Amino acid sequence: MAYWLFKSEPDTWSWDQQKAKGMAGEEWTGVRNYQARNNMREMQLRDLGFFYHSNEGLEVVGIVEVCRLAHPDSSTDDPRWECVDIRAVRDMPNPVTLKDVKANPKLADMSLVTSMRLSVQPVRPDEWEEVCRMGGLVPAP
């Protein structure tokens, strides 16, 4: 069981849109970065992730679950790009902002801080725990 973080610009694909897809989930298309793609290839069914709003909001707004393993990205014919499907699991009771993350020394190594531009990131279990605690999700899922 691993933890991840998915970035999305709310103008393009928001948490509300993700939630509207319900249990069916949605393909996480559009990733054109090898490192992010490789992270998706590593994902297992039922792995959990944070849903983060970039550009606007700049906060973790919810929890998602991987509901389909990596497969070719249907938004391109380029066979290099793959993606998983994810579905919304629940809201963060109190969204955790990037500012909050940066202000917490326990989260200094988080990819969100150290690899700003990576759009699909791994999250360590201790980081998962801490962000959930900050967001009012105790115990962490």
Next chain:
DNA sequence: GCCAACGTTGGC
């Protein structure tokens, strides 16, 4: 809207 960071491309 700006621009720093950084990944990718392409000439050599």
Next chain:
DNA sequence: GCCAACGTTGGC
């Protein structure tokens, strides 16, 4: 295989 040019991301 190096590295300059270029394009994109994303915080501010």
